Amino acid sequence: MADAVFFDLDGTLADTAPDLAGALNRLQREHGLEPTPFELLRPQVSHGVRGMLGVGFGLTPDAAGYAPLAARFLELYNDTLCVETRLFEGMEALLHSLxxxxxxxxxxxxxxxxxxxxxxxxxxxxxxxxCVVGGDTAARPKPFPDPLLHACTGAGVEPTRCLYVGDDIRDIHAGRAAGMTTLAVAYGYLGSAEPIDAWQADAIIAHPREILAFLKNR
Structure with a gap:
């Protein structure tokens, strides 16, 4: 068994896509645009504001109109952070087992x-x-290992004795850089252009229940 298990949030622990997509669609309506279909937005959720505005408005962070749109998007999202957001099926049972x-x-x-x-x-x-470690907690966000090392320090555990679970290639890169065992979740948003089997995770899982089985077999 690992000394600790750490999860990415969006697309790994919880399905936050409906609330993020809802905020983007409301922003689009404010600008007289038709809402982008959910199936096009879901894969971009792991990329946060950049992903949402990239699909919904065709903007990159260096575009002139990006900053005010990003600020407004976050305002709208902050008002509905957890309306439709839910733990992924099987996750509560896994957490209870841990x-x-x-x-x-x-x-x-x-x-x-x-x-x-x-x-x-x-x-x-x-x-x-x-612990809850955000992208602004440590000096550098994922794919750097800083947030994971910060989490280990707070939990009083050694990184090499920990498991990190994520649905994006930067999760796996961060976990490997921190010296952790890594699991890639095939049920997540998978917004990376690189296929999941090329991420070099220690294993790929299709359901949260497989995490406990993986730990038992280590």
Missing amino acids: DERGIPWGVVTNKAERLAHPIIDALGLSGRCA
């Missing part, structure tokens, strides 16, 4: 702390979660 075994678990996301903490709280996980 709790029973005394294995601490936490969240390491590139989402800003001011957004991540309210979501974890709304999902009823704050009292059980060992």
Whole structure:
């Protein structure tokens, strides 16, 4: 068993796509645009604001109109952070199993702390979660290992004894750079252009229940 398990948030621990897509669609309506279909937005959720505005408005962060749109998008999203957001099917059972075994678990996301903490709280996980590390917590966000190393320091565990689970290639890069065992989740958003089997994760899983089985077989 690992000494701790850390999860990415969007697309790994929880399905946040409906609320992020809803905020983008409301922003589009404010600008007289037709809403982008959900199936086109879902793969971009792991890329945050950049992904949403890239699909919905065709803008990159260096575009002149990007900054005000990004600020407004975050305002709209902040108002509906956890309306339709839910834990992925099977995740609560996994977390319960980790709790029973005394294995601490936490969240390491590139989402800003001011957004991540309210979501974890709304999902009823704050009292059980060992840490919530955001993209602005450490000096550098994923794919750098800084956030994961910060989480280990806070939890009092060694990175080489930990498991990191994520749905984006930068999650795997960050986990490997931190010296952790890594799992790539095939049920996630998979917004990377590189196929999941090329990410060099230690294993690929299709359902949260497989995480506990992986730990038992280590």
